[in-house]
Amino acid sequence: MNTRLQELLANCEEVTDAEEEAFLLFSQDIPTGNLGFLEPRASTVDVTIRGNEYTVHQSPTLLSSSRAGGTTGAELGCGISALVALALAPSVNHYLATDQEYVRRLFRTNLEENASVISASSTKGKSAKPRGGKSTKKQSSSQNATSNVTFTTLDWELDQPELLKGCIEAGDDDTDAGVEDDKGFDLILSCDCIYNDALVTPFVRTCAEICRLRPAYEPSDEPQPPSTRQPTICIIAQQQRAPDVFEAWLRETLREFRVWKLNDDVLGDGLKNGTGYLVHLLLRREKN
Incomplete structure (x- = not known):
C-alpha cells in the first residue's frame, strides 16, 4: 500500500x-x-482561497426558483462555482467534476473566468500583464491552466x-x-x-x-x-x-x-x- x-x-x-x-x-x-450563502442576490461574488482571488458567477434567479428537483448545486461552494476544481487543477493530472446538467453552463463560465488566476499563481518570478491585456500568449496559458478539468453529468441513481x-x-x-x-x-x-x-x-x-x-x-x-x-x-x-x-x-x-x-x-x-x-x-x- x-x-x-x-x-x-x-x-x-x-x-x-x-x-x-x-x-x-x-x-x-x-x-x-x-x-454557504454569502450574497445570494448578487450576480458575482469574490472569494479568496490561499491568497488567490476568484470571481464566482451565480444565478440569483435560480437560487430563488422552485424548479423540480431543487436548486442544490446552484449555491456558492457547490456545483457551479468550480472553486474546488480551480484550487486542485495545478496539483492533479486530471480533475473530473460531476453534477446535474443544469449547472454545466455556470460551471464552465466560472472555470474560464478564473483560469488566469491559476496561470498567474503558477508563474513565479515572471512579470504578469494587466488583467485587461489582449496577449494571445497569456490567453493560451490561461486556457491550458484548466485544460485538465472536465465536467460531466452523474446521476447517483441512473448512471x-x-x-x-x-x-x-x-x-x-x-x-x-x-x-x-x-x-x-x-x-x-x-x-x-x-x-x-x-x-x-x-x-x-x-x-x-x-x-x-x-x-x-x-x-x-x-x-x-x-x-x-x-x-x-x-x-x-x-x-x-x-x-x-x-x-x-x-x-x-x-x-x-x-x-x-x-x-x-x-x-x-x-x-x-x-x-x-x-x-x-x-x-x-x-x-x-
Whole structure:
C-alpha cells in the first residue's frame, strides 16, 4: 500500500460505530453557519482561497426558483462555482467534476473566468500583464491552466460509474501499459453532498461502485511494485447539519468502507474539530 497513505492513516482515528461518532460530534457546540450563502442576490461574488482571488458567477434567479428537483448545486461552494476544481487543477493530472446538467453552463463560465488566476499563481518570478491585456500568449496559458478539468453529468441513481472515465481524453501521461484498462480513479472528493436522508443510499452506493473499479483496501506492511493499482481514496467533507442524517450516512458507509476521521493537524484551523465542518477518509473494505 502507498506509504504516504499508511502514514496518514496512522495519525487518524478509525471510526467503527455510527451512533457513537454522531453523538461525539454533535454533542459539542457547533458554530451557526449560513450554509454557504454569502450574497445570494448578487450576480458575482469574490472569494479568496490561499491568497488567490476568484470571481464566482451565480444565478440569483435560480437560487430563488422552485424548479423540480431543487436548486442544490446552484449555491456558492457547490456545483457551479468550480472553486474546488480551480484550487486542485495545478496539483492533479486530471480533475473530473460531476453534477446535474443544469449547472454545466455556470460551471464552465466560472472555470474560464478564473483560469488566469491559476496561470498567474503558477508563474513565479515572471512579470504578469494587466488583467485587461489582449496577449494571445497569456490567453493560451490561461486556457491550458484548466485544460485538465472536465465536467460531466452523474446521476447517483441512473448512471454507470464505469463509464465516467470515458469522457476524459487520454493525454501524454496516460501511456503506461494497462492504463487504458483502468476505469477507476485515485480520489473521490465530496464537498457538502450529505444533507438529505433520501440522498444517503444512492450517494454511498455511487461512491462504492466507483471504488469497486479499483482494488479494495488491504492493510499490509509489505512494499508493493509501483505498477500495483492502489485503492480509490474517498474524502468526504461536510458541514454539520442534522445528526440523524449524518448518522444515517455513516451507518450506510460503514457497510462498504473503513472510515477514518482526519485529525486537526491534517485539517488545519479552518476545518478542525469544533468549526462546524467534518472530514472523513474512506477506503472500500473487502467483502467477506
